[in-house]
Amino acid sequence: MPRDPLSASPQAPHSVTPGAPPVLPLRRAAPVEDVLTLRIALGRDKVGTVPTRFRYEPQRPYEVLVTFHLGRPDEVDWVFSRELLREGLRGLTGHGDVRLWPAHCPCHGATLHLALESPYGSALLEASAPRIRDWLARTYAEVPEGTEPDCGPTDAQLSQFLFGDF
Numbered sequence: 001m002p003r004d005p006l007s008a009s010p011q012a013p014h015s016v017t018p019g020a021p022p023v024l025p026l027r028r029a030a031p032v033e034d035v036l037t038l039r040i041a042l043g044r045d046k047v048g049t050v051p052t053r054f055r056y057e058p059q060r061p062y063e064v065l066v067t068f069h070l071g072r073p074d075e076v077d078w079v080f081s082r083e084l085l086r087e088g089l090r091g092l093t094g095h096g097d098v099r100l101w102p103a104h105c106p107c108h109g110a111t112l113h114l115a116l117e118s119p120y121g122s123a124l125l126e127a128s129a130p131r132i133r134d135w136l137a138r139t140y141a142e143v144p145e146g147t148e149p150d151c152g153p154t155d156a157q158l159s160q161f162l163f164g165d166f
Contacts, residue, residue, distance in 0.1 A: 031056060031057050032056040032135065032138045033054065033055045033056070034053070034054050035052065035054075036127055036131050036132070037050070037051055038052045038114075038126060038127045039126040040123055040125050041123075050070065051068075051069040052066060052067065052069065052125075053066070053067040053069070054066055054132075056082065056138075056143075058142055061082075062083070063080070064079070064080060064084075064085055065078075066078045066079075078098070082139060084098065085132070085136060087100070088102070088112055089112055089129055089132065089133055094115075097117050098114070098116060099115040100114055100115075109128070109129075109130075110128070110130060111127060111129050112127045112128075
């Protein structure tokens with residue numbers, strides 16, 4: 001009795017069209033996520049902390065999602081480019097709603113400042129630059145710079161998968 005093609009080993013590529021070269025599965029890059037505690041200026045001499053989730057989705061390779069957990073049911077999300085975050089570790093960057101720059105704090109060492117503005121208010125936050133740099137390096141390990149357009153299947157790969165030939 002012939003072997004059922006649907007029960008093929010997941011390790012072995014399976015060609016739908018007889019004689020066609022096997023279609024190799026694409027490596028799926030994994031999301032990169034970390035929760036960091038950022039310091040926030042609450043007044044002239046008052047500082048608080050905000051647990052903040054940094055998330056990178058390879059399916060959206062140019063953006064970074066930053067979620068501030070403010071202890072309320074509604075979380076505050078900001079989306080900006082991965083490149084902007086990287087450039088903020090090197091020098092003043094950004095315009096409009098998001099500005100970033102490196103600094104050195106006598107108490108906390110190398111930091112990254114994030115100045116955010118919205119119609120609802122503004123915030124000045126400070127993060128550990130080494131922690132941001134490490135997290136960012138993990139995003140570039142998953143999706144190296146310049147390969148962002150390659151994060152999904154190409155038109156030719158989709159056509160071959162769907163129709164068996166391009």
